[in-house]
Amino acid sequence: MQFASFAGSTEQVSRIGFGAMGLGGTLGTFNEQDLIRSLVHSLDKGVTFIDTARAYGDSERLVGKALKEWKGEKPFLASKIASKYPGGVGWGTAVPVEIAFPKGWLRESTETSLRELGVDTIDLMQLHQYWPQWSKQDYWMEELHRLKEEGKIRYIGVSLPDQRHDIALPLVQSGTVDAIQTVFNIFDPLPLDCLIPFCQDNQVAFIARCVMDEGGLSGFLTEETQFEEGDYRKSFFDYVPRSMYIERVNRLRKFVPQYADSLAELAIKYVLKHPGVTTALVSMHVPQYADQNIAALDKEPLPDDVFEELFRHHRWVRNFYDTKFW
Known part of the structure; x- marks a missing residue:
C-alpha cells in the first residue's frame, strides 16, 4: 500500500480509496452482508480511506455496519452533503447555493450522516x-466551519459537479477548503493541466473519482452487456454509441x-502517477476487485x-x- 499526507498535514491516507457508491445499489444489486464484507476486506488489505455520500442510497448505513465489524485502526472517513433538491438540480448547469444548500441544510444533512455512519466525527x-458563483455567499462556509469547531467534521471539501475542473481554481487558492474531488482518468486528464498542480501548491488534497470511468476502463463492456433498472451505468455508457x-x-x-497486467491496473497506475493525487477512489464492493485494484499499487509505476x-x-x-440533464 502507498500512503500520502492529507492536505499538508502529518495524517497519512491510503492512495487508493474505497469508493462506496457501489454499496448503495447504483452499480447493481448485491447481498448486503457481502457488501459489508467487501469493505472490511479492503480495510484488511490496507485501505484507510473511505468515501461515501448522503446521495448514495444505503451506502452510509452499510459503511457504518462495516465499521462496527472492523477491529483495526479507525479509517479516514469522508462523506458528502447532497443537494436538498436532487434529481438533476445543480448538475450540468449552475443553480444558486440557496437552492442546493439552503441555510441549516448542511447541519441537518451532516447530523443524518453521523447517525447513519454511527460515528461522532466525519473526517x-x-x-x-x-459552483464558483457561490463564493458571493458565505453562510454555507460559515456553517461548515461551525461544524468543524464543534468536532462533528475535521476537514472541509467540495466534489465538483462535472468535468469543468477549472471552476475550483479560485476556491483552491482561497485557503478555505482542505480537499477537492473530481473526475480524473485516462480519458479525462484535464486536472493535470491546472487543478492538480494548484492543489499541490496550496496543500489541498486532490481526490480522484471515476478512475475507471464507471468501470468502462476495465474493459468489461461489450455490445451485449445489459444493466438492470436503477444501475447508474445503464445510461452512462450509451449516451454515445x-x-x-x-x-x-x-x-x-x-x-x-x-506495462500493466490489466486495463484496470493501467487506469490506476495512470491516475496515481502524479504525486499531487492524494487518493484515487475505486469501487471495491466485490472483494476480487478490491484485491486486483490494491495490488496495482505494488507494481512498477508507468514509465514517463x-x-x-x-x-x-x-x-x-x-x-x-x-x-x-440538458
Missing part, C-alpha cells in the same frame, strides 16, 4: 456540488501486459514516456451531464 465533509466507447477502450490494450503517450493521445473528454 472530511464535502459538498456534493459546487457503445461501439465508439468500446473502440476507444480497445486502443489501450496495446499497453497490456507490458508511456504516461505521456496516454496523456496526449488517449484523452476523450466527454461531459455525461451534457445529455443527461
Whole structure:
C-alpha cells in the first residue's frame, strides 16, 4: 500500500480509496452482508480511506455496519452533503447555493450522516456540488466551519459537479477548503493541466473519482452487456454509441501486459502517477476487485514516456451531464 499526507498535514491516507457508491445499489444489486464484507476486506488489505455520500442510497448505513465489524485502526472517513433538491438540480448547469444548500441544510444533512455512519466525527465533509458563483455567499462556509469547531467534521471539501475542473481554481487558492474531488482518468486528464498542480501548491488534497470511468476502463463492456433498472451505468455508457466507447477502450490494450497486467491496473497506475493525487477512489464492493485494484499499487509505476503517450493521445473528454440533464 502507498500512503500520502492529507492536505499538508502529518495524517497519512491510503492512495487508493474505497469508493462506496457501489454499496448503495447504483452499480447493481448485491447481498448486503457481502457488501459489508467487501469493505472490511479492503480495510484488511490496507485501505484507510473511505468515501461515501448522503446521495448514495444505503451506502452510509452499510459503511457504518462495516465499521462496527472492523477491529483495526479507525479509517479516514469522508462523506458528502447532497443537494436538498436532487434529481438533476445543480448538475450540468449552475443553480444558486440557496437552492442546493439552503441555510441549516448542511447541519441537518451532516447530523443524518453521523447517525447513519454511527460515528461522532466525519473526517472530511464535502459538498456534493459546487459552483464558483457561490463564493458571493458565505453562510454555507460559515456553517461548515461551525461544524468543524464543534468536532462533528475535521476537514472541509467540495466534489465538483462535472468535468469543468477549472471552476475550483479560485476556491483552491482561497485557503478555505482542505480537499477537492473530481473526475480524473485516462480519458479525462484535464486536472493535470491546472487543478492538480494548484492543489499541490496550496496543500489541498486532490481526490480522484471515476478512475475507471464507471468501470468502462476495465474493459468489461461489450455490445451485449445489459444493466438492470436503477444501475447508474445503464445510461452512462450509451449516451454515445457503445461501439465508439468500446473502440476507444480497445486502443489501450496495446499497453497490456507490458506495462500493466490489466486495463484496470493501467487506469490506476495512470491516475496515481502524479504525486499531487492524494487518493484515487475505486469501487471495491466485490472483494476480487478490491484485491486486483490494491495490488496495482505494488507494481512498477508507468514509465514517463508511456504516461505521456496516454496523456496526449488517449484523452476523450466527454461531459455525461451534457445529455443527461440538458
